[in-house]
Amino acid sequence: MNKKGGQNLKMWEEKFSSRSKTMKASAIRELLKLVESPDIISFAGGMPDPNLFPKEILGEIAKEVFVNHGGKALQYGPTEGVKPLRETIVKMMQEEGIKNVGLENVLVTTASQQALDLIAKVFVDPGDTVIVEAPSYVGGLQALQAFQANFVTVPLDEEGIKTDILEEKIKELQGKGVNIKLIYVIPNFQNPAGVTLSLERRKELLRISHTYEIPIIEDDPYGEIRFEGEKFPSLLELDQIGNVIGLRTFSKILAPGFRLGWIIANATAISKLALAKQAADLCSPSSTQYIADKFIRDGYMNDYLDKVRKVYKEKKDTMLNAMEKYFPKEVTWTKPHGGMFVWVETPEYIDTDALFIEAVKEKKVAYVIGSAFYPYGEDKRHMRLNFTLSTLEQIDEGIKRLGELLQSKIR
Amino acid sequence: MNKKGGQNLKMWEEKFSSRSKTMKASAIRELLKLVESPDIISFAGGMPDPNLFPKEILGEIAKEVFVNHGGKALQYGPTEGVKPLRETIVKMMQEEGIKNVGLENVLVTTASQQALDLIAKVFVDPGDTVIVEAPSYVGGLQALQAFQANFVTVPLDEEGIKTDILEEKIKELQGKGVNIKLIYVIPNFQNPAGVTLSLERRKELLRISHTYEIPIIEDDPYGEIRFEGEKFPSLLELDQIGNVIGLRTFSKILAPGFRLGWIIANATAISKLALAKQAADLCSPSSTQYIADKFIRDGYMNDYLDKVRKVYKEKKDTMLNAMEKYFPKEVTWTKPHGGMFVWVETPEYIDTDALFIEAVKEKKVAYVIGSAFYPYGEDKRHMRLNFTLSTLEQIDEGIKRLGELLQSKIR
Numbered sequence: 001m002n003k004k005g006g007q008n009l010k011m012w013e014e015k016f017s018s019r020s021k022t023m024k025a026s027a028i029r030e031l032l033k034l035v036e037s038p039d040i041i042s043f044a045g046g047m048p049d050p051n052l053f054p055k056e057i058l059g060e061i062a063k064e065v066f067v068n069h070g071g072k073a074l075q076y077g078p079t080e081g082v083k084p085l086r087e088t089i090v091k092m093m094q095e096e097g098i099k100n101v102g103l104e105n106v107l108v109t110t111a112s113q114q115a116l117d118l119i120a121k122v123f124v125d126p127g128d129t130v131i132v133e134a135p136s137y138v139g140g141l142q143a144l145q146a147f148q149a150n151f152v153t154v155p156l157d158e159e160g161i162k163t164d165i166l167e168e169k170i171k172e173l174q175g176k177g178v179n180i181k182l183i184y185v186i187p188n189f190q191n192p193a194g195v196t197l198s199l200e201r202r203k204e205l206l207r208i209s210h211t212y213e214i215p216i217i218e219d220d221p222y223g224e225i226r227f228e229g230e231k232f233p234s235l236l237e238l239d240q241i242g243n244v245i246g247l248r249t250f251s252k253i254l255a256p257g258f259r260l261g262w263i264i265a266n267a268t269a270i271s272k273l274a275l276a277k278q279a280a281d282l283c284s285p286s287s288t289q290y291i292a293d294k295f296i297r298d299g300y301m302n303d304y305l306d307k308v309r310k311v312y313k314e315k316k317d318t319m320l321n322a323m324e325k326y327f328p329k330e331v332t333w334t335k336p337h338g339g340m341f342v343w344v345e346t347p348e349y350i351d352t353d354a355l356f357i358e359a360v361k362e363k364k365v366a367y368v369i370g371s372a373f374y375p376y377g378e379d380k381r382h383m384r385l386n387f388t389l390s391t392l393e394q395i396d397e398g399i400k401r402l403g404e405l406l407q408s409k410i411r
Numbered sequence: 412m413n414k415k416g417g418q419n420l421k422m423w424e425e426k427f428s429s430r431s432k433t434m435k436a437s438a439i440r441e442l443l444k445l446v447e448s449p450d451i452i453s454f455a456g457g458m459p460d461p462n463l464f465p466k467e468i469l470g471e472i473a474k475e476v477f478v479n480h481g482g483k484a485l486q487y488g489p490t491e492g493v494k495p496l497r498e499t500i501v502k503m504m505q506e507e508g509i510k511n512v513g514l515e516n517v518l519v520t521t522a523s524q525q526a527l528d529l530i531a532k533v534f535v536d537p538g539d540t541v542i543v544e545a546p547s548y549v550g551g552l553q554a555l556q557a558f559q560a561n562f563v564t565v566p567l568d569e570e571g572i573k574t575d576i577l578e579e580k581i582k583e584l585q586g587k588g589v590n591i592k593l594i595y596v597i598p599n600f601q602n603p604a605g606v607t608l609s610l611e612r613r614k615e616l617l618r619i620s621h622t623y624e625i626p627i628i629e630d631d632p633y634g635e636i637r638f639e640g641e642k643f644p645s646l647l648e649l650d651q652i653g654n655v656i657g658l659r660t661f662s663k664i665l666a667p668g669f670r671l672g673w674i675i676a677n678a679t680a681i682s683k684l685a686l687a688k689q690a691a692d693l694c695s696p697s698s699t700q701y702i703a704d705k706f707i708r709d710g711y712m713n714d715y716l717d718k719v720r721k722v723y724k725e726k727k728d729t730m731l732n733a734m735e736k737y738f739p740k741e742v743t744w745t746k747p748h749g750g751m752f753v754w755v756e757t758p759e760y761i762d763t764d765a766l767f768i769e770a771v772k773e774k775k776v777a778y779v780i781g782s783a784f785y786p787y788g789e790d791k792r793h794m795r796l797n798f799t800l801s802t803l804e805q806i807d808e809g810i811k812r813l814g815e816l817l818q819s820k821i822r
Contacts (some may be wrong), residue, residue: 055481
């Protein structure tokens, strides 16, 4: 074979789809390649703290599952997910307060990223309009971008997506005859902004969805990782009509290395998404589905989540305290009640894209540039800081370094 | 929430993409739902024999990996795959005789079905022409169908795809200005036909790919499961130019429940496919990647494959012997040197779609209808029989029942 593609580079360009030309490497992932040096303190990425993983318990469970149930756990499983796990998920959803949910409303996915990919595949024709929060999750934008979505953005504030602006934009678009395909929101401890959608706005968002007949994608990876503040019912729970497609994941509440998440929605949407999943990967790993299911059935989840919440709260407090101490007063930030991220806003004259290079090279500290979270990269005065991966000492030291850099830029 | 989608069914129809309207449920999977009754002997499906899974070894390895390396194995991994497994794959490919392969030529996928999905995504615009074997793998057709490919079929015989007809069709299409995107082939123990591409035709196929500048997708899930006959070098090995994209999987040589496969190709194609994978599921399961890697590094693979080959050969022989004994002389079948399937041809007046219902209801025996393996369902005189899942006794009894049914239809 030829390693590079050799004389045929031109041929390949002629064979690639037009879709593939709009695919962009995640700015985060490209930047992270700069950050592999061990002396850098990284607040980039969005990984759980691996020191908390219940390694011993999962090791015992994996052994038991493979040795005693390997015939099923090592075999192909149903596209919709293995039955015991789907039953467990239905139970979890019912305990959360979601009514009327049954097996036909659950599709196990190869984590939430696949759920986003399937949703894009099933809903988005090239040029179709999707409404997203500004800022929004990079992976969500990427999945939709790969299917050539046209993005309309609606800003956030401390209470989440601004529903008044949302309604105005919908009226304007529908007035022009645009078929808005989806509204994509992350209501709890939003990635990247860290804010939570208020109860009033949740109800307002559902009213808008119903009035203007637009499905809502409720991406909720962090809902269980609330360490303070009031818990609001999910859009799934509040929805009476079936307009909400809910996305959940084991990546933040158990182990990203299992690649497991699930979609909860009405049976019409689920059966269409299952068809797309069949062509995408046949089924999610039976092996990790049986392991995750046994972890929950054996009652380990609550203790594990308690530990996660406790440790993450301490890390978040350490980060916010360090910011109070080291950041210039011209810089502001969100105060998340859960999740993994703080969203920092700089004065307009500080370009956080440009600052990133200095931060990494001179101060040996990394963050994610705010522009990565806007579909057209239009904002350059934010940074996303992750507080779950670093130690308390690294958090204090990293924020100190970043504070020094920010201080030096203040006019 | 609303279980069914309630009053909003019409809304959902208006929101689904045009692509999603061309997605078809696999005829196999739909038919298999009829076959869940325990008294049915099923030659449908394409599952490995779960009795052969190395459950104890994998149980021990999983425990060791999670307990001692859980920090990595339970965490997110790189989109391209975890480095130790990619190194192992490079070594395996080099040992097979593929020259010039390096880490930049490997993309770990969530098994081969994802590889097919990524290839369709990266290469196929709606209406683009893809050449496939007739018959071909249902999952490959489904993946391409989901991206609205236009199929041109080329027939097979005992030596695989008929390269003379292939060249004629390419000349005709390119003469009309058609940009043929891909040629999709399964050279070893083809699914469903069980035939193997001869060495001469392999060389001819590569010459055609080079002359007419069309990439080849070489899907090779069964290459390691050869139990007799001569081994031919893969297209990947024979290719000097880099036109071949090779697909391999752990589903047939280890465990489908791990959802792991890999793509081998030139770096240009790999980087594009990796970008598509990032948006599709971020990364394949780190957990099963570390387990599979340790299984290979600890030297268990060869013994396991020897056992698989021995058992499958015995099952294949049992099936072919039973067919000699029970099938009418008007019916013919392929004699596979490996893999999992036998392809049966009936006289033209027997419609195997119609016969399926009788087989299941009256004879309690199931197969996959031949028409499922043609993009436009145009052939109704074949059946695919799987010999890996059933016991020797079931194989003999099932073929006897099918033989009785076939005998009753002979004119």
